Amino acid sequence: MPGLLLRVRTKMSLFAHRRTLDLLEGGYASVHHGRSHDFDDLRAYVPGDEVRDIDWKATARHGEPLVKRYIASRRRHLVLVVDTGRNMAATAAGGETKKDIAVMAAGALGYIAAQHGDVVSLVAGDESGTRAYPAGSTDAHLEMLLRRVDERVSLEAPRSDLHGVLSWVARGVRRRSMLLVVADDVVVDEVLEKLLRRLRAQHEILWLTVGDADLMSRAGHARDLYDVQEASGLPAYLRENGALRVAFDASSERRVGDAERQLQALGISSQRLTAQSQVVPGLSALIEKHRRARR
Incomplete structure (x- = not known):
């Protein structure tokens, strides 16, 4: 029997544009306060992200705003x-x-x-x-x-x-x-x-x-x-x-x-x-x- 989580992830990709998924992910991150200084990776900027998190060098290379993601300092x-x-x-x-x-x-x-x-x-x-x-x-x-x-x-x-x-x-x-x-x-x-x-x-x-x-x-x-x-x-x-x-x-x-x-x-x-x-x-x-x- 196919896993329910796999179905959810598949439907997330089928039903939503990548931009919408980024908005959801960025929105979820933005409602939490606090973070560590441990860099994780980069993703596309979405409304609600902190301007200070923009990686300007990576943005210049890719031609679109990219923000740094950090590993959470504490689990919520x-x-x-x-x-x-x-x-x-x-x-x-x-x-x-x-x-x-x-x-x-x-x-x-x-x-x-x-x-x-x-x-x-x-x-x-x-x-x-x-x-x-x-x-x-x-x-x-x-x-x-x-x-x-x-x-x-x-x-x-x-x-x-x-x-x-x-x-x-x-x-x-x-x-x-x-x-x-x-x-x-x-x-x-x-x-x-x-x-x-x-x-x-x-x-x-x-x-x-x-x-x-x-x-x-x-x-x-x-x-x-x-x-x-x-x-x-x-x-x-x-x-x-x-x-x-x-x-x-x-x-x-x-x-x-x-x-x-x-x-x-x-x-x-x-x-x-x-x-x-x-x-x-x-x-x-x-x-x-x-x-x-x-x-």
């Missing part, structure tokens, strides 16, 4: 916080399973973090409970983390419990870390808001939402849909109803916008993804939002 900690309830086995708006998008996103940022010498751990859970997996930085370790996500998410898995997973993180992750939360569309209620305020004081938070599938039929004959979270069906005749479609679109737009504004008000940068092809540019945009918010 990236925690992948993934909702593994059965709703993540559902279909996303782009037609792929939410699980595949979640694995791609977690794997992409985890791989880049490890390339920078940082360690990566996983906290995953659902209604049956939350489990933490230790930190590491090897390819084998990242493969293990991605497989845990892949194995836990299925149509037979318990319901999601994001509140429970985040509560575990608030209690169990003591070291200040960067959290990448990968979850379904969420409503930020009073309980979640209080929990996020606590987490925001403890850690830096990046939030990725894997968008729900479009429940309404836009053209042609609709078929019945099944809600994996509530274990209920949505008949085709309802999906074809024009008035319901208008109400659904307005409600979805309002819900997504409200969640983004609430997270922003809490100081949490967020991005919504609907397909694996959006993962690299989406992560890059997310990190850039986070970097700007810290200024």
Whole structure:
């Protein structure tokens, strides 16, 4: 069976231009403070890099700005916080399973973090409970983390419990870390808001939402849909109803916008993804939002 990390790396190359990958890598490096004086190698300059890191001699030789990369003076900690309830086995708006998008996103940022010498751990859970997996930085370790996500998410898995997973993180992750939360569309209620305020004081938070599938039929004959979270069906005749479609679109737009504004008000940068092809540019945009918010 092909490795999940290999799939992630292959798709990163297929779905994203080299420039976009450089932007993501440069953005990730720029959100961390401090470095050693041990030179590692050179890479293309991307917005957000320090001007002082430009190697002017190498730039003159190659005809484009190149910056020096340094070996990290201390390892930082990236925690992948993934909702593994059965709703993540559902279909996303782009037609792929939410699980595949979640694995791609977690794997992409985890791989880049490890390339920078940082360690990566996983906290995953659902209604049956939350489990933490230790930190590491090897390819084998990242493969293990991605497989845990892949194995836990299925149509037979318990319901999601994001509140429970985040509560575990608030209690169990003591070291200040960067959290990448990968979850379904969420409503930020009073309980979640209080929990996020606590987490925001403890850690830096990046939030990725894997968008729900479009429940309404836009053209042609609709078929019945099944809600994996509530274990209920949505008949085709309802999906074809024009008035319901208008109400659904307005409600979805309002819900997504409200969640983004609430997270922003809490100081949490967020991005919504609907397909694996959006993962690299989406992560890059997310990190850039986070970097700007810290200024």
